Amino acid sequence: MTTREPDLSAKPPILIVGGGLGGLTAALALARHGQPARLLEGAPAFGAIGFGIQFGPNVFYVFDRIGVSDAVLEKADSPAAVLMMDAFTGKEVTRVPTGPSFRARFKYPYIIIHRIDLHNILLDACRREPLITLESDAMVAGFVDHGDRVAVTTEDRRVFEGAALIGADGIRSRTRVQLLADGDPTPNGYMGFRTIVPMSDVTADVRRDIVALWGGPGFHIVHYPLRHGTLFNIAAVFRRSPSSERGDVTTYRAELERAYRNAHPTMKALLSMLDLGRRQAVGDRDPIRHWHKGRVVLLGDAAHPTLQSLAQGACMAIEDGLCLADCIAAADGDLMSAFRRYESARVVRTARVTFESRYIWDIYHSEGIRRDVYLQMLGERSEADTFQCLAWLYDGCTLPPQATH
Ligand SMILES: Cc1cc2nc3c(=O)[nH]c(=O)nc-3n(C[C@H](O)[C@H](O)[C@H](O)COP(=O)(O)OP(=O)(O)OC[C@H]3O[C@@H](n4cnc5c(N)ncnc54)[C@H](O)[C@@H]3O)c2cc1C
Numbered sequence: 589m590t591t592r593e594p595d596l597s598a599k600p601p602i603l604i605v606g607g608g609l610g611g612l613t614a615a616l617a618l619a620r621h622g623q624p625a626r627l628l629e630g631a632p633a634f635g636a637i638g639f640g641i642q643f644g645p646n647v648f649y650v651f652d653r654i655g656v657s658d659a660v661l662e663k664a665d666s667p668a669a670v671l672m673m674d675a676f677t678g679k680e681v682t683r684v685p686t687g688p689s690f691r692a693r694f695k696y697p698y699i700i701i702h703r704i705d706l707h708n709i710l711l712d713a714c715r716r717e718p719l720i721t722l723e724s725d726a727m728v729a730g731f732v733d734h735g736d737r738v739a740v741t742t743e744d745r746r747v748f749e750g751a752a753l754i755g756a757d758g759i760r761s762r763t764r765v766q767l768l769a770d771g772d773p774t775p776n777g778y779m780g781f782r783t784i785v786p787m788s789d790v791t792a793d794v795r796r797d798i799v800a801l802w803g804g805p806g807f808h809i810v811h812y813p814l815r816h817g818t819l820f821n822i823a824a825v826f827r828r829s830p831s832s833e834r835g836d837v838t839t840y841r842a843e844l845e846r847a848y849r850n851a852h853p854t855m856k857a858l859l860s861m862l863d864l865g866r867r868q869a870v871g872d873r874d875p876i877r878h879w880h881k882g883r884v885v886l887l888g889d890a891a892h893p894t895l896q897s898l899a900q901g902a903c904m905a906i907e908d909g910l911c912l913a914d915c916i917a918a919a920d921g922d923l924m925s926a927f928r929r930y931e932s933a934r935v936v937r938t939a940r941v942t943f944e945s946r947y948i949w950d951i952y953h954s955e956g957i958r959r960d961v962y963l964q965m966l967g968e969r970s971e972a973d974t975f976q977c978l979a980w981l982y983d984g985c986t987l988p989p990q991a992t993h
Contacts, residue, residue, distance in 0.1 A: 601626040601721065602916070603740055603750035605728045605763055607634045609703075610888030610905030611756030612710035616654045617913030619719040626750060627720060628740065630727035630757075636707035639782045640814045640821030642670075642799060642899040645696035649984040650910045659709045664699035667812060668797045672952075672966065675804025678852040682966040684974055693975050694982045700799060700812045702819070723748070728757070730766055733882040752883040752923050754912065756905070759871075761890030767881055773893055776949070778870040779840070780825045780896075783863045787813065790820045792857035802855050803952035805959065807847045809858050823896075824862055825870060827953065837864045870895065872946070875939035880927040887912055892938040897948040900941045900981065907985060908934055914987055929987070937985050 602618055604611045607629030615625040643664075651657040670684040684690070686698040714720045727743040731753055738753040755763025759773050787796060794800065799812040806827035814821050826847035835843065841864060848859055872893050879886040888905025912930045919926035951962045969977075 599624055600737065600749070600751040602752045602754060603628065603738060603748055604754045604756055605740065606755070606757035606761075606888075606890070607631075607711075607722070607724070608636070608756060608758055608888065608905065609706065609710065609902045610909050611754070612707070612714055613650060613654065613906045613909030614754055614756060614887060614912055615714055615720045615909075616656075616710065616717065617650075617910045618916065619714075619717045620654060621913055621917035622719070623913070623916060624719040625721070626723065626748060627714070628723045628726040628728055628742070628748060630725075632725045634707075634711050634722060634724050636703040638702070638704050639784060639823070640700055640812060640819075641703045641706065641902055642812070643699050643701070643903055644900065644978075645690075645694040645698060645982045646984045647903045647906055648696035650906050653910055654713065656709050656713055659713075660699070660701065660706060661697075663705040663709065663815075664697075664701040665813060665816060666697040666699055667799045668795075670698065670799040671795075671801070673800055673802045673852075674963065675802045675807065675851050675855060678802075678854055681803070681963055682969055682974070684978070685971055689971060690975075694978075700814060700821075702814045705815075728762065731763065731884060733884055735882070738883045752885065752916075755884065755886045755890045756888050756909075757890050759889040759893040761886065763884065764886055764890050767884050767886065768876075770876070773871045773873050775869045775871040776895065777830065778825050778827050780823060780868045780870050781840075781844075781862050781864055782821070782823045782866065782868075783861060784814065784819050784821050785861055787818055787820050790861070792854050792861070794854060794858070796820065801952065802852070802858075804848075804851055804855075805955035806953055807851070808952045809855055811858060822858055822861060824859060840864045840867065872942055875935065875942050877931070877935055879931055879935075883923055885912065885927045885930065891934075892942060894938075894942045895945040895949050897945045897952065898941055898981070900945070904934075904938050904941055908938075911985070911987065918987075933985065933987050940980070 601624040604627045607627050615627045618625045651660055667686055669686055672681040674681050728740050729743045731740045737749055739747055739749045741747050755761050757763050796813050802809045808825050810823045872895050879891040887908035894901050911933050915926040915930040954962050
């Protein structure tokens, strides 16, 4: 990071709407450059929804730069492998070996971590940083770009001003609605459920040291351990009939049982452990080329929400945060050129994540002869093939030259 100059705290802050992983990273990265940031979070307190999250090694290029890698590694685990299993036979279809050969190739580990733990690491780092102001209970209702500054108003009518506004407010971003007015994210017809249970409660016959994905026609389950093997994280997804009404727990239980009726007994055992109280419609957006207008710019899910099949949505939000801060720091006050450079660094990479995530989603959930083809293709892959397929992603990304248009 660049050395901080003594009087930079006199600079107007950059406002960030949304204290998720992307917003916290952006605040830290800006502050490490000596740029003050004011982070506005709508929830009554900064915090995360408490499930597990997986990260590819690409995220460590950012964690190193913002100085949190050691803290993350202390809380995280590295799975023995990431395995895809056949939902009917229970046999392994393909794997990403995440042991020594992976470390040798990609320099950093593949990790699984409790989202709350990661959130707290970033939040604590923000709290220690004098250039960051954290405002919770600040649900932003809208903004005005005055040309030389931006003002945001919260639902309780407080006004905050800054040199620019970063919309890091997630897949249902209000900042995006006002900036681009391009409609809602597109649901893909699937519904997801997530649960964490103590490892001692897991009776299903599963490996507890890996990330496992069981894929079947129209449904899948992912599971992995958390907090050094003391917790077990399960996510289950299924395709709902387009004619289905909004349901309750009993309806969802019946629909899930129908979707998984031919699944392997282990999947059914995992299903019985699910808490159906929390659910989420799955969706993404078609990629777009421009995420800024004037002094307002988007990052993370607000800019490019993706399906979770590559486990890269948060990685991309975190990469965005650092990249945007680097572009702002290098632009010497020319925010428009900083935002253009940020877009040119990030649009193709994040769009590729979106498109490849859709492709992998289709592979997991395929049926009939298409499924047979995918199973054969995946089964033929060597470790070297797998690493080659992932290199564009896991090798991280670099900044492009200064944008000129
Ligand atoms: C089931 C599932 C599994 C996933 N697994 C992975 C994984 O393993 N690895 C991975 O990298 N990604 C994963 N993702 C994707 C990841 O969760 C998201 O991509 C990531 O959280 C996006 O971060 P963000 O900071 O852009 O937005 P968010 O995390 O959504 O944060 C947005 C923040 O903005 C706040 N906010 C919203 N509106 C306002 C407002 N008007 N004013 C103020 N604050 C506001 C919210 O309260 C929230 O704190 C998964 C997603 C799902 C659904």
